[in-house]
Amino acid sequence: MNIFSHFSQQITDITDTLIKNGTITLTDTAKPAACEPPRDSSHGDISTNYAMVMAKSAGMSPRDLAAHLVKDIAHLDGVTDVNIAGPGFINLTLDPAIWQQRIDDILAANTAWGVNDIGKGEKINVEYVSANPTGPLHAAHARGAIIGDSLANLLETCGYDVTREYYINDAGNQVDVLARSVFTRYKQALGDSSAKVADGQYPGEYLIDTGQKLAKVHGDELLNMDESEWLPLARSFAIDDMMETIKADLGRLNIHMDRFSSERQLVKNGAVDTAIGKLKDNGLIYLGVLEKPKAGNADDWEPREQLLFRSTDFGDDVDRAVKKSDDTWTYFASDIAYHLDKLERGSDKLINIWGADHGGYVKRMKSAVSAFTGQKDSLNIQLVNFVKLLDGGKQIKMSKRAGTFVTLSDVLDTVGKDILRFIMLTRRADQTMDFDYAEVTTQSRENPVFYVQYAHARACSVLRQDEAVKIDVSGANLSLLSDPTEMALIRLLASYPRQVEAAGQAFEPHRIAFYLMDLAAAFHGLWNKGRDDPSLRFITDNTALTAARLNLVNATAVVIRNGFAVLGVDAINEM
């Protein structure tokens, strides 16, 4: 049971009744009210703003209105006290048993504690990573990958039917460059020492391996072909090889996509023609001339009539080109087709995780999706800001040209999946972030991953004790958990479903990471109180009390594991 939504429902019922019997008359639909934990625990267990929210349309002062509500709220099951405070807050104090019983709920639900159904089975497509198949994933990809994957986990927990998807940009010029670069390495592999990586080709050494594989599979037969023949061969070989590497790296991050969509496939299927045709049928495609961009680096700009999408109809700043001068589709055009494809495969909602450097594309993409769905918010784009890599406060310089970029695989070798995943979620997505190797691998309070892991390991350590293992904890008398520090921990545990719901609604998995840090702090706090005051230790010579406390410890471990699961982090039982 989610205590907050439970009482929210009860109070809503009360207001409905008061409206029905004429005690309250609303002239207007009131804004949604909330039941929340009060900021100050001395105000009680639940604080609600029902009266303040309804006051205006009821034509009453908040406090007068509250007085009506309070009469009925006082009779609700589990409510021991209710009062009106400040400008019109209604504060409820609950029977401690209401909280204590949640421990049974948590243990019974186990991995399902926190699961809700706000998604109502709606189909939602989360597209993330989608790195170009021209090289291995590098460190900069990690954050978007992790945020996307954790968001997908979170939405599943919230009852959405989630598709995890990767869009492969395997059309266009860059994969031809990849093909030529691999061809050079292929010639080298066959002993042609005169073959040199040309200007503009990808110099990365990772392609040496791909060239050798190509030589192994095809021998020297590509050498006798025209470029028009060998290029497609080398291209698809290289793309497949890169995608294998990328999938392997994602696997190390515990990311498993449901689907990889190929841009080339879409173009080949004529999906782009179809999609643009649809827009054209709606009068949204026309021949026009764009103004010169004002960026300053467009010296070679020439006004030219071209095929444009009327994205300004949907809030974009200018209309956008869908065809290039060589008569092929622009990237945007195939992206339009791709998003239509996602919609046609049955997704009600689309989420894209993009790097902050793609911010300028948000409006046009949303415009295109709106053009298809007729709705404004079918596409949600989460921009993920940059990560600065440091080691002991010193920035690690990365340059693609110099070949000194840090691969995702390198980072995983250094810090491991769990640290990387958790740390990437300790900041809001739109904030830039420093990722310091030295800092994230220290085992101290400053390192949040360690701190939460330690709380879990400590809990496990208690449950492992001989005295603990011996005790039958089923049916323990939870009312014995009455110390304020214990109650504070229980309240946190009980509020986990509410946290998941809020995070899911906001599409913000980082909230779970912050919640876990709070939870760990509450647990460590209780633990240390037991150091000072032996009567508060989990294992005591009172069997009934110990049984109750062991359930509390176990529930804490369950919630940490569930939170970790959303973040894709494995809990550690012993450190």
Place this chain on the structure above:
RNA sequence: GGUCCCGUAGCUCAGCAGGAUAGAGCGUCGGAUUCCUAAUCCGAAGGCCACAGGUUCGAAUCCUGUCGGGACCGCCA
């Protein structure tokens, strides 16, 4: 020139579908170790929530403008 993001304690950041006295960690200062993991905990000090207006019972949160930092702005992907 335009669009988007950011500006909260000395530092790093939460909080933002408006709610009561604005929170946490680090750092500083002062404490706790015969005890289930002290890799931890407790306490103190520290704030014109960038600035100025507006919206209302109420604004860090919403709106407008200003200043400061960042990203982006072509048929690249």
